[in-house]
Amino acid sequence: MxxxxxxxxxxxxxxxxxxxFDGIYSRVIITADDIETLKRAAYDATSTPGTVIGRVEGGIERWLNTNETPDGREGAVLQFWYGKENIEKFNVELSYRIRQDILVKPFTAVFDASINPSGKMDMIRNVGHCGDGHEWKENKYGREMIIIPIAIPDFEIESTLGYMKGxxxxxxxxxxxxxxxxxxxxxxxxxxxxxxxxxxxxxxxxxxxxxxxxxxxxxxxxxxxxxxxxxxxxxxxxxxxxxxxxxxxxxxxxxxxxxxxxxxxxxxxxxxxxxxxxxxxxxxxxxxxxxxxxxxxxxx
CATH class of the missing domain: 3.30.70.520 (Alpha-Beta Plaits)
Structure with a gap:
């Protein structure tokens, strides 16, 4: 020693x-109207480390000020990781975190924050269709967003999220x-x-x-x-x-x-x-x- x-x-x-180990990950920005909701969404979405059982795990990389986010609200950079290079499965597992832990929090949004991504994952199938076919795409914040109508309108997510190797x-x-x-x-x-x-x-x-x-x-x-x-x-x-x-x-x-x-x-x-x-x-x-x-x- x-x-x-x-x-x-x-x-x-x-x-x-x-x-x-080599793995793949997605890096996203989430935003909300208030700090309490932002923290709940960030902590909930990254709370269960799961790659050892074939699920996604995540963590909070850092918190963002209003001048650092696409929509001018308080935000956080989150990383989501998957232990195998199976992009289709990663997309599904990531969608659970977004749907169950972020979308359900009032007035939240998700943006891509990838850096030189190896590829992109389309969010329409596993997240966008939470709108049951009533969702639509719209150019906002200089990005293509999916607008998902929900009861306290509306959840917004960038139409594609990048993935990288790490x-x-x-x-x-x-x-x-x-x-x-x-x-x-x-x-x-x-x-x-x-x-x-x-x-x-x-x-x-x-x-x-x-x-x-x-x-x-x-x-x-x-x-x-x-x-x-x-x-x-x-x-x-x-x-x-x-x-x-x-x-x-x-x-x-x-x-x-x-x-x-x-x-x-x-x-x-x-x-x-x-x-x-x-x-x-x-x-x-x-x-x-x-x-x-x-x-x-x-x-x-």
């Missing part, structure tokens, strides 16, 4: 790596001796990651690191049992929980490219250096057998 000195203590950085699933673990360190450290790490443009943390502070092999394949990934503190005595030599560690939270990072992901990991880890009760920082990997990319902690 490498020792990194904080203000008044040493935090060990384990000589290990995380595995990150990096997902990078992670680091911060091992804690104190319960308070889990939230204190996680909040600081997430705040630092939020400052890196193009990166999101879809799980926020994640309490359940997983592994690919499982006794129950219909569930999907199950608990990474060697790293469960409550199993340390039961597992004996199989346990990988270090001495004095009682909690092992994880931060997962997706980003628009590998450099962005590395910057976000570095920022998050550095934010943990002075958090009381954080003993060391490690990462989840699978021996390099699953991920497309290895990111070594000591090289950040």
């Amino acid at each position: 490498n020792n990194i000195k904080g203000i008044d203590k040493m935090v060990e950085i384990e000589n290990t790596f995380c595995e990150a 990096i997902m699933g990078a992670n680091f673990w911060y091992m804690c001796a104190k319960k308070s360190s889990v939230m204190n450290g996680g909040k600081k790490a997430l705040e630092a990651i939020a400052e890196v443009e193009g990166a999101i943390a879809p799980f926020d502070i994640c309490s359940a690191a997983s592994k690919p092999e499982t006794n129950y394949p219909w569930i999907g990934p199950t608990t990474n049992h060697p790293y469960c503190p409550s199993l340390k005595k039961t597992l004996n030599n199989e346990s990988r929980v270090p001495e004095n560690v009682k909690y092992i939270p994880e931060i997962v990072i997706n980003g628009i490219d590998l450099d962005t992901v590395k910057k976000a990991m570095k920022a998050g880890i550095e934010a943990l250096m002075d958090v009381e009760g954080v003993i060391n920082v490690s990462a989840g990997n699978y021996g390099g057998q699953l991920g497309d990319h290895k990111i070594y902690l000591i090289e950040l």
